[in-house]
Amino acid sequence: MASREPLLAEPRSEMKNPFKDQPILPIIVGGVAAAVITAWIFNPQSGPAGWIKGLSPSTQAVLGGTMIVLVLASVGLLLTIAASVGARTGALQPAPTGGMSDVIKMLFAPQRTVPDTPPNKAIEDLEAMVGLVPVKREVNGLIARLQVEQKRRAQGLPTAAMSLHMVFTGPPGVGKTEVARALGQIYRSLRALRVGHLVEVQRADVVAGFIGQTAPKMLDKCKEALDGILFIDEAYTLAGTPGSSGDFGREAIDALLKFMEDHRDRIMVIVAGYPNEMRRFIDANPGLAGRFTKTIDFPAYSANNLCEIFGGMAAKQHFTLPEGFQSRVKPWISERSRAQDWANAREMRTLLEKAREAQAMRISVDPSADLSRIEIADLMRATGRG
Numbered sequence: 001m002a003s004r005e006p007l008l009a010e011p012r013s014e015m016k017n018p019f020k021d022q023p024i025l026p027i028i029v030g031g032v033a034a035a036v037i038t039a040w041i042f043n044p045q046s047g048p049a050g051w052i053k054g055l056s057p058s059t060q061a062v063l064g065g066t067m068i069v070l071v072l073a074s075v076g077l078l079l080t081i082a083a084s085v086g087a088r089t090g091a092l093q094p095a096p097t098g099g100m101s102d103v104i105k106m107l108f109a110p111q112r113t114v115p116d117t118p119p120n121k122a123i124e125d126l127e128a129m130v131g132l133v134p135v136k137r138e139v140n141g142l143i144a145r146l147q148v149e150q151k152r153r154a155q156g157l158p159t160a161a162m163s164l165h166m167v168f169t170g171p172p173g174v175g176k177t178e179v180a181r182a183l184g185q186i187y188r189s190l191r192a193l194r195v196g197h198l199v200e201v202q203r204a205d206v207v208a209g210f211i212g213q214t215a216p217k218m219l220d221k222c223k224e225a226l227d228g229i230l231f232i233d234e235a236y237t238l239a240g241t242p243g244s245s246g247d248f249g250r251e252a253i254d255a256l257l258k259f260m261e262d263h264r265d266r267i268m269v270i271v272a273g274y275p276n277e278m279r280r281f282i283d284a285n286p287g288l289a290g291r292f293t294k295t296i297d298f299p300a301y302s303a304n305n306l307c308e309i310f311g312g313m314a315a316k317q318h319f320t321l322p323e324g325f326q327s328r329v330k331p332w333i334s335e336r337s338r339a340q341d342w343a344n345a346r347e348m349r350t351l352l353e354k355a356r357e358a359q360a361m362r363i364s365v366d367p368s369a370d371l372s373r374i375e376i377a378d379l380m381r382a383t384g385r386g
Contacts, residue, residue, distance in 0.1 A: 122185040129182075130312070131305035132175055138296045139183065146190055163293045164192070165260070167282065168272040170298030173344030176272045177231060179298075184229045184268075193268060199225035203237040206252045214248040215255040222259040227266050235271035239284035250284065257287045300337070301344045303330045310348040317352070320373045328376060332383040354382035 123143065127136060149159045164187075168176045181198045188196025199221060206218040222230060232238070240247035260269060271281065271292065278295075282288045301309070307326040314321050329351075336342060355374050358381035363369045 122182065122189050126179070126182040126186065129175060129178065130308050131301055132179070132298065135175075135179060135296055135298055139179070139186075142294070143186060143190070146187075146192060150190070163291065164268040165292050165294070166268075166270050167278055167292050167295040168270055168298060169275040169278050169295060170272075171274070171300050171342070171344060173346040174298040174301060175345065176298055177233070179296075180229055180231045180270050180272075183270075187268065193229070194227040194266070197225070197228035198231055199228065200231045200233060202233050203249060203252075206232075207238065207248050209248070211248070214251040218252040218255040219259060222256065222263075222267065225267055225269075226263060229268045229270060232269070232271045234273050236273045236277035236281040239281045253285050253288070257285065257291070260291055303333045303337075306333055306344065306348055309345050310352065313348060313352050314374065318372055319352075319356075320370075322374070322376050322379075325376065325379060328379050328385075329383070332385065351379075351382055355379055358382050 123140075126139060129136075145162065149162065153159050168180070170176060177198075177200060184193065184196035184198050186196075187193040201221050206214065206221055208214045208217055238249035238252050240249050256269065260267065269291075271278065273281065275297065282292060304326075307329055310329065311321055311325075332351075333347075336347065355378045358378040359374050361381075362375070362378060363371065
């Protein structure tokens with residue numbers, strides 16, 4: 001069985017890089033080099049300036065100007081590369097690893113701007129989510145464990161390996177993506193992830209239709225999620241159906257596992273889906289069970305939770321709901337939630353859109369009505385009961 005992934009990289013005994021530790025050094029060295037090279041160029045005894053003294057004044061001017069431009073451009077390029085590498089590293093950008101071509105790409109790549117969220121603020125945002133009590137308990141346990149390991153490391157005590165990767169199980173619309181995004185911010189604030197951004201994918205984003213095309217697609221998404229979280233929704237679809245052959249989803253799984261191994265300290269992978277299907281997914285490859293050692297189960301929202309979510313959605317869109325709207329919405333929730341395609345919080349978003357349509361129809365015949373108020377009649381029409 002594969003070994004568990006370490007949460008934070010163990011300190012490595014490697015030579016210190018003064019240019020990385022002291023960003024001002026490249027500028028000082030570059031400035032000194034520019035001064036020395038310029039003085040040599042214009043030295044009439046041994047520099048190029050002495051070699052062209054016998055040429056005509058116009059030729060001397062052209063050659064001298066060309067030399068100055070080349071020297072300044074070369075020094076400027078070196079300083080720009082050194083400063084960019086330091087700046088991107090300090091700004092939590094992936095450092096170039098593929099030579100000069102990667103450096104040049106990095107110079108023209110868009111800068112990731114990630115706000116520095118304090119740990120307490122990120123945790124408060126998670127706690128503010130409606131319901132999800134068992135999920136919050138699990139996440140708080142992970143955070144506490146991480147903080148203790150960091151304190152032990154700071155004090156020179158032995159630390160235990162932890163796995164960043166997780167399995168989220170539960171029905172659709174129960175906040176799995178939102179919790180994953182919150183985890184990215186929390187882990188970034190605790191320095192477990194350098195950026196903490198979320199890259200959300202499904203099977204169609206990483207599986208191609210021909211041999212050899214799937215692995216590059218998966219690797220592109222993995223690279224996009226580097227220093228953050230790769231969130232694979234309905235991940236069980238990558239495993240194909242039991243007994244099937246020729247499914248390229250398994251190629252995506254193999255590519256994912258190799259990338260996780262090669263960048264174990266720089267990426268967190270969360271796979272999500274229904275409980276039974278996710279167990280089948282984990283069993284699809286022996287390496288998955290060793291890397292995904294933590295499972296968090298998301299329960300379906302209660303009717304009270306969904307009413308609270310509905311009220312929050314309406315408030316964000318500057319709508320006022322009538323008093324006692326819960327008593328009209330809960331029976332509809334109880335009836336609709338029996339359906340196999342019930343999507344929890346997503347159903348509340350759809351309900352609000354239908355209520356807005358009903359409100360618009362009502363206001364079309366009563367222009368004096370309050371534009372920001374949804375009435376009971378609007379909700380009844382939206383639920384098909386009016």
